[in-house]
Amino acid sequence: xxxxxxxxxxxxxxxxxxxxxxxxxxxxxxxxxxxxxxxxxxxxxxxxxxxxxxxxxxxxxxxxxxxxxxxxxxxxxxxxxxxxxxxxxxxxxxxxxxxxxxxxxxxxxxxxxxxxxxxxxxxxxxxxxxxxxxxxxxxxxxxxxxxxxxxxxxxxxxxxxxxxxxxxxxxxxxxxxxxxxxxxxxxxxxxxxxxxxxxxxxxxxxxxxxxxxxxxxxxxxxxxxxxxxxxxxxxxxxxxxxxxxxxxxxxxxxxxxxxxxxxxxxx
Amino acid sequence: xxxxxxxxxxxxxxxxxxxxxxxxxxxxxxxxxxxxxxxxxxxxxxxxxxxxxxxxxxxxxxxxxxxxxxxxxxxxxxxxxxxxxxxxxxxxxxxxxxxxxxxxxxxxxxxxxxxxxxxxxxxxxxxxxxxxxxxxxxxxxxxxxxxxxxxxxxxxxxxxxxxxxxxxxxxxxxxxxxxxxxxxxxxxxxxxxxxxxxxxxxxxxxxxxxxxxxxxxxxxxxxxxxxxxxxxxxxxxxxxxxxxxxxxxxxxxxxxxxxxxxxxxxxxxx
Numbered sequence: 001x002x003x004x005x006x007x008x009x010x011x012x013x014x015x016x017x018x019x020x021x022x023x024x025x026x027x028x029x030x031x032x033x034x035x036x037x038x039x040x041x042x043x044x045x046x047x048x049x050x051x052x053x054x055x056x057x058x059x060x061x062x063x064x065x066x067x068x069x070x071x072x073x074x075x076x077x078x079x080x081x082x083x084x085x086x087x088x089x090x091x092x093x094x095x096x097x098x099x100x101x102x103x104x105x106x107x108x109x110x111x112x113x114x115x116x117x118x119x120x121x122x123x124x125x126x127x128x129x130x131x132x133x134x135x136x137x138x139x140x141x142x143x144x145x146x147x148x149x150x151x152x153x154x155x156x157x158x159x160x161x162x163x164x165x166x167x168x169x170x171x172x173x174x175x176x177x178x179x180x181x182x183x184x185x186x187x188x189x190x191x192x193x194x195x196x197x198x199x200x201x202x203x204x205x206x207x208x209x210x211x212x213x214x215x216x217x218x219x220x221x222x223x224x225x226x227x228x229x230x231x232x233x234x235x236x237x238x239x240x241x242x243x244x245x246x247x248x249x250x251x252x253x254x255x256x257x258x259x260x261x262x263x264x265x266x267x
Numbered sequence: 268x269x270x271x272x273x274x275x276x277x278x279x280x281x282x283x284x285x286x287x288x289x290x291x292x293x294x295x296x297x298x299x300x301x302x303x304x305x306x307x308x309x310x311x312x313x314x315x316x317x318x319x320x321x322x323x324x325x326x327x328x329x330x331x332x333x334x335x336x337x338x339x340x341x342x343x344x345x346x347x348x349x350x351x352x353x354x355x356x357x358x359x360x361x362x363x364x365x366x367x368x369x370x371x372x373x374x375x376x377x378x379x380x381x382x383x384x385x386x387x388x389x390x391x392x393x394x395x396x397x398x399x400x401x402x403x404x405x406x407x408x409x410x411x412x413x414x415x416x417x418x419x420x421x422x423x424x425x426x427x428x429x430x431x432x433x434x435x436x437x438x439x440x441x442x443x444x445x446x447x448x449x450x451x452x453x454x455x456x457x458x459x460x461x462x463x464x465x466x467x468x469x470x471x472x473x474x475x476x477x478x479x480x481x482x483x484x485x486x487x488x489x490x491x492x493x494x495x496x497x498x499x500x501x502x503x504x505x506x507x508x509x510x511x512x513x514x515x516x517x518x519x520x521x522x523x524x525x526x527x528x529x530x531x532x533x534x535x536x537x
Contacts, residue, residue, distance in 0.1 A: 049461075053464065056464070056465070056468060056469075057468065060468030060469050061335070061468075063468070063469065063474070063478055063479060064332055064335055064336055064474060064478075065336055065478070066336075066340060066343055066474075066475075066478060070337065072337075073335075073336075073337065194323070194327065197331070198327060198328070198330070198331030198334065199331070199334070203335070204334055204335055204337075208334050208335075208337055209334055
């Protein structure tokens with residue numbers, strides 16, 4: 001059998017070239033299938049947890065207020081909760097899975113697969129969108145139902161959602177791949193989560209923060225995510241939307257650069 | 268005990284009496300102190316993390332609630348500050364203790380620990396002692412931070428000692444019970460993570476229960492979370508809390524339930 005294959009080799013055509021858009025697209029599809037298959041047991045749980053977290057956060061938020069919730073808080077909550085759901089999946093999932101690969105020592109094997117590294121990133125991005133968007137919609141429905149939030153969905157929601165998810169995926173990708181110790185990466189992600197959840201102006205206006213914390217936030221991407229989402233979902237005039245898009249683009253570029261440096265490095 | 272004594276005690280027929288009888292209160296006490304030393308030295312790398320986690324969650328949440336709500340009335344501020352110590356106990360009981368025991372299972376040292384020649388109750392008592400005492404610096408620091416952030420003056424009564432000790436013991440006992448009861452560390456991890464989320468959003472620890480829908484308030488009658496807040500608040504303020512006895516009773520019952528669950532798992536022979 002082996003001998004015949006070897007003997008036949010000279011007449012066999014060369015394998016497909018490993019470059020060009022067709023190869024990239026094919027690699028992207030293959031990696032997406034690979035990831036869906038390898039995570040098939042956790043994906044349904046993750047999707048459910050995402051939806052529960054988004055809806056649970058929206059419902060729980062109202063309990064904090066002594067009386068009825070002010071309209072301004074409702075606006076920030078209902079447009080901030082979708083951001084939290086998108087951001088969570090982007091930031092948490094990649095470092096978790098990459099960390100497990102590193103611990104199980106399958107990381108190098110996965111990185112050695114003959115596909116472009118950018119196709120791997122694109123596959124992650126698609127999967128994060130797949131997990132994040134249903135949770136985002138669920139949290140919006142919950143806010144509209146629970147607080148009668150006056151939402152006005154414009155077409156800008158599409159670029160806003162895509163960019164928020166892309167930027168958080170890039171940051172999560174950078175953390176997961178660039179930090180060699182999985183424990184450290186996980187701790188960093190948890191601290192970041194806590195920071196976004198409580199100390200950045202996503203679900204509440206920045207003027208409710210102390211001035212110095214608001215200043216720190218104005219350079220980080222999280223408040224900007226809230227701004228672009230709020231502009232896309234409400235008729236209330238939102239300031240600094242263009243600046244927020246620019247800041248997100250800058251963080252996206254930074255995340256991609258760090259991630260690229262980490263995955264392209266040859267050990 | 269030196270090597271020679273150990274050698275002779277192995278040959279009781281020769282005439283030397285057995286070194287120790289493995290029963291009785293003196294033996295139990297000695298096992299307990301040995302296990303305390305064992306636990307302290309094996310967990311010492313973790314202890315600062317645990318205190319940091321408590322302060323982060325307790326003081327952090329108290330500060331975060333203040334960001335969420337634009338204009339806090341004075342009573343709400345008082346609730347927030349006096350709820351902070353109880354909030355700080357939640358990650359200890361629900362995250363730290365189950366994580367440590369889950370890691371023992373993953374690392375395979377769990378069975379080794381139970382094979383040590385000490386009464387199993389002494390081992391459990393040592394764990395509970397360490398986690399309860401460990402909680403105290405965290406909750407005091409949390410309280411001080413919250414007081415500083417909101418500029419609140421409290422009237423601290425001697426009841427603060429039993430209140431802090433019982434709530435800390437309750438949180439540790441439930442955590443230990445939970446960790447032993449659920450065999451799989453991954454499941455424990457998932458449950459504790461969800462619980463922390465639910466607790467921080469849906470428990471009347473840092474704000475009045477009257478803000479809750481009736482059905483949820485009723486659930487919190489039997490869960491320990493609301494009562495932790497009540498007991499701590501009663502020892503730090505005057506006039507805010509009326510019925511402390513019920514809360515002490517509920518906390519004691521949960522502590523006991525944690526012990527029962529632990530005893531059932533630990534006492535079982537596979």
